[in-house]
Amino acid sequence: MGISIPDKLQIGETNMNLYAKKLPVALAVYSVRDAAQEDFYGTMAMVKEMGYDGVELAGLYGQEPSAVRDALDKAGIRAISAHIPVSALLSETEKTIDDYLTVGCEYMAIPHIPEDMRHTSPGFDNLLKELSRIGQACAGKGAKLLYHNHDFEFQKMPCGAYMLDYMFANVPAALLRMEPDTCWIKFSGVDPADYVRKYTGRCPIIHLKDYTGSTKNDLEFHPIGSGKQDIPAILQASLDAGAEWVVVEQDHSPTRPPLEAAKISRAYLASLGW
Numbered sequence: 446m447g448i449s450i451p452d453k454l455q456i457g458e459t460n461m462n463l464y465a466k467k468l469p470v471a472l473a474v475y476s477v478r479d480a481a482q483e484d485f486y487g488t489m490a491m492v493k494e495m496g497y498d499g500v501e502l503a504g505l506y507g508q509e510p511s512a513v514r515d516a517l518d519k520a521g522i523r524a525i526s527a528h529i530p531v532s533a534l535l536s537e538t539e540k541t542i543d544d545y546l547t548v549g550c551e552y553m554a555i556p557h558i559p560e561d562m563r564h565t566s567p568g569f570d571n572l573l574k575e576l577s578r579i580g581q582a583c584a585g586k587g588a589k590l591l592y593h594n595h596d597f598e599f600q601k602m603p604c605g606a607y608m609l610d611y612m613f614a615n616v617p618a619a620l621l622r623m624e625p626d627t628c629w630i631k632f633s634g635v636d637p638a639d640y641v642r643k644y645t646g647r648c649p650i651i652h653l654k655d656y657t658g659s660t661k662n663d664l665e666f667h668p669i670g671s672g673k674q675d676i677p678a679i680l681q682a683s684l685d686a687g688a689e690w691v692v693v694e695q696d697h698s699p700t701r702p703p704l705e706a707a708k709i710s711r712a713y714l715a716s717l718g719w
Contacts, residue, residue: 467719471499471525473694477703482506489520495711501692502527510547526552538582553583554591554624564608573615580620591624599633622647627679628654638682645686654694666695668706670713
């Protein structure tokens, strides 16, 4: 593809033997969503060529679940998880889980919840009950339910707890696991590595995301290793917490094509021995 990697990310100053082991690396397909919508198989083949071990889906890109599975098989890459709208999991629980199991996903992740389901709304208590119900439905089919955070979950509730902590304290660990988005954790003023370790054994997938800026007005997402995140510390925390995968995600790419950004992120992790 002729994708270049900036010199800053080619230096490779990090000790390649820093980690006693490493985790497989997946790409959140949301990062390259336009390319995936236009040519799903071709995009998956390119992601595999970049060195990614898996992908996390964000929808089915206008295809039937079996067609998505076949395209992934042809590209030689697996879908470990999917971001699924909470509305689909609420209204068509069984079908939605079955569709993504057909694709091959083990993890079903809720990527976002609307305001009327958050802690500031009367709908929050019902959400917690529904998370348990959906988690039980997933468990009954051999899947696992995850919740992926943004920044609003780090608002304090009247009891003094973060909304995210309250959620995980009130839904059984066997029914709901965490997919920490380390960008939004840091953006909220919390140390990502410490927070990941706090949920040791409950966060099988860690989202790696790098950024610059300090407010919503100047926030920009960038390839892993070119922002303000301490990626080596987050990787070590992921290992310490018993994670199974790390997933590269970049919501938007303001300075280069998304596929190029994905390749740069993978090259940076490779420079760390991952």
